[in-house]
Amino acid sequence: MGKKHAFIAGVCSMIVICSATIIFQHHEWIGWVSGGISIIGIMISGLLIGAWTSGDETRTAYHSETKEHRKWRLDTAFLVMIFALPHMAVSIFYFLM
Numbered sequence: 001m002g003k004k005h006a007f008i009a010g011v012c013s014m015i016v017i018c019s020a021t022i023i024f025q026h027h028e029w030i031g032w033v034s035g036g037i038s039i040i041g042i043m044i045s046g047l048l049i050g051a052w053t054s055g056d057e058t059r060t061a062y063h064s065e066t067k068e069h070r071k072w073r074l075d076t077a078f079l080v081m082i083f084a085l086p087h088m089a090v091s092i093f094y095f096l097m
Contacts, residue, residue, distance in 0.1 A: 035091035041084025048077035
């Protein structure tokens with residue numbers, strides 16, 4: 001899955017969620033569902049890039065993994081964050097309204 005596909009999947013799922021909120025007249029779902037997806041995306045991405053680990057744990061992980069595994073881990077973190085960006089934008093817009 002490429003960057004463009006991850007972003008398109010995020011936009012399509014965001015459109016489905018916004019359409020459901022309009023149809024069912026529960027506008028708070030935008031904040032709950034899209035906000036939840038964006039928070040989960042940030043947490044998974046941070047977990048994959050090692051943002052929640054100490055320096056010693058990061059160095060240990062860096063030297064114990066292969067170059068291919070490191071590339072897969074960072075690419076996956078980037079794709080998850082790209083998927084979460086449209087949800088983050090719509091949830092921020094909802095909370096500012």
